[in-house]
Amino acid sequence: MIKLSDMVLQEVDALFSTLSQPVFLLDRQGRCLVPRQPDTFMLPATLQENVLVSKSGYLFLTLPGLETYTLATKDRPESHDVLLLCAKLIQTFKQEQGITKELGNALKRLLHEELSVQEMDTLMHDYDIAQDTPRATLFINFSRLHQQIPHDTLAEYIPLSETDLLIPLDTRNLVIARDLTDEGQEELMEYAMALLDTLQNELGLHALIGIGQVARSLQDLPASYEQAKKAIQIGSLFQPETQIYQYHNLILERFMMDCxxxxxxxxxxxxxxxxxxxxxxxxxxxxxxxxxxxxxxxxxxxxxxxxxxxxxxxxxxxxxxxxxxxxxxxxxxxxxxxxxxxxxxxxxxxxx
Missing domain, CATH: 1.10.10.2840 (PucR C-terminal helix-turn-helix domain)
Structure with a gap:
């Protein structure tokens, strides 16, 4: 889930102040974020990204790629163009701030245990990442470079929930921190199998997937990440005929590696x-x-x-x-x- 930084919200506020028609930026509960005011809007029951919806004299537009944010303004003949223009400008602000890249870099540093306590708190606050959500790390290793397929394109094919974290590492490796709040080990394995099938059949990519044990908090994610990497290292040696390796199922193999x-x-x-x-x-x-x-x-x-x-x-x-x-x-x-x-x-x- 991507959250607009305070700097981007300040730019949005400055933009709205120049408009002759009042425009509001709302969160998913209808609370007004820009301009700051206590009013709460009743959002339409069905909102889709980049689709204009009218309700109670207001026109609403959920931002593309930012489904937790919705624009609202009085429903007038010119409102359609006003909201579309605001949406494009906010996308520009977001890209200029490099939110996606910043998030990816921060999560990569998290996996490598390079974040300070303050940086960890900032990460959770700015991107609305829950600390105590149980997650398992899936380490995906591609057998050949996939530079021709950008990570944002890969993300379109990878099934992710709003609370999953996609962490590109380099041209041959990426990580998914899968939210297991409503899933168990069986569902996790089914997800990994479906993911492998998608990568191979939709994108033509050969991959190995290592799965670490469940991390009970964000601070435990690096340990799960290391386990997922080790699962591929050990599993591919002893079970070369398979492509998905779960760390907790490699007890005998881990013992032999330590011998x-x-x-x-x-x-x-x-x-x-x-x-x-x-x-x-x-x-x-x-x-x-x-x-x-x-x-x-x-x-x-x-x-x-x-x-x-x-x-x-x-x-x-x-x-x-x-x-x-x-x-x-x-x-x-x-x-x-x-x-x-x-x-x-x-x-x-x-x-x-």
């Missing part, structure tokens, strides 16, 4: 060693991973691999004979997964 390389070596060597080097080809590794991902279900895994069930049984028997691991048993399957994921992590670090 020191020297501590991981014995676990990796228990599965990947000289005796098993020829056994675990790319095809065999794919077989095992699909089998584990299908919850050790032979029929489902064979179907996903496009092989006969007996072929899968033969491969599992071969693994048991060479490595001693019977992956049809949960304990052995988990040992393999742990060793394989640690191996992937260390291989990734070596490449970097």
């Amino acid at each position: 020191a390389p020297e501590d991981a070596k014995p676990y990796i060597a228990a599965v990947f060693n000289r005796e098993t080097a020829k056994l675990f080809s790319d095809e065999m590794l794919e077989t095992v991973n699909v089998f584990i991902n299908r919850d050790l279900n032979l029929t489902d895994a064979a179907r996903d691999l496009y092989i006969h069930r007996n072929t899968l049984v033969y491969r599992l028997d071969k693994i048991q004979k060479v490595s001693g691991l019977d992956l049809r048993h949960f304990k052995d399957a988990m040992l393999f997964k742990l060793a394989d994921d640690l191996r992937k992590r260390d291989t990734s670090k070596t490449r970097k």
Whole structure:
């Protein structure tokens, strides 16, 4: 939600003072902001941006891009042009003050914990941002630059509520602080899936989305932001086949990332060693991973691999004979997964 700064309101006041016909700038409750006076207007029930509506002898116009502000004046033949002109001039004032850019920069500094207490208070006051609204951070990483698509164009395609915060970071990353007052984790995941679908199908952009844990206040947003970034970093390593990663669902993967390389070596060597080097080809590794991902279900895994069930049984028997691991048993399957994921992590670090 964009709020006009005090400086812009002063310019609007100066503009209105030059007009021969009184014009009023109202908030969404009908209170008069410019000029300052105690009068309250009864707003029409249906107001749309940039659409003139007449009621009780007054003409009303909600400002485009500033839906919380409405212009009002006496309904006269010339009122139509007067309100449209005022709306354009206010848009010019807003652009000159760079409200959108200022807000984006302030929110970016918030994520990086660079705002002082006073600056935080100013941010909440000037842009009407509630401090204690629960929000989850969605970190969106584009696989290629999207400089050809401006952020304001992206904003038109991204579904946002009035209390969501869109924070462009650079040409490859942006953040959405999603208001979860009326939503839970299931709805948040559905939102992320719909967002990913929109980016891919409407704009042709390939993206990864990391989701941080819920921030209970604006001050907690940086922690959620860091978690969302880490979710992509960890999730894309261990689950490269997916594009949305929730930090709270990556407990095992986070544990493995924190495991020191020297501590991981014995676990990796228990599965990947000289005796098993020829056994675990790319095809065999794919077989095992699909089998584990299908919850050790032979029929489902064979179907996903496009092989006969007996072929899968033969491969599992071969693994048991060479490595001693019977992956049809949960304990052995988990040992393999742990060793394989640690191996992937260390291989990734070596490449970097």
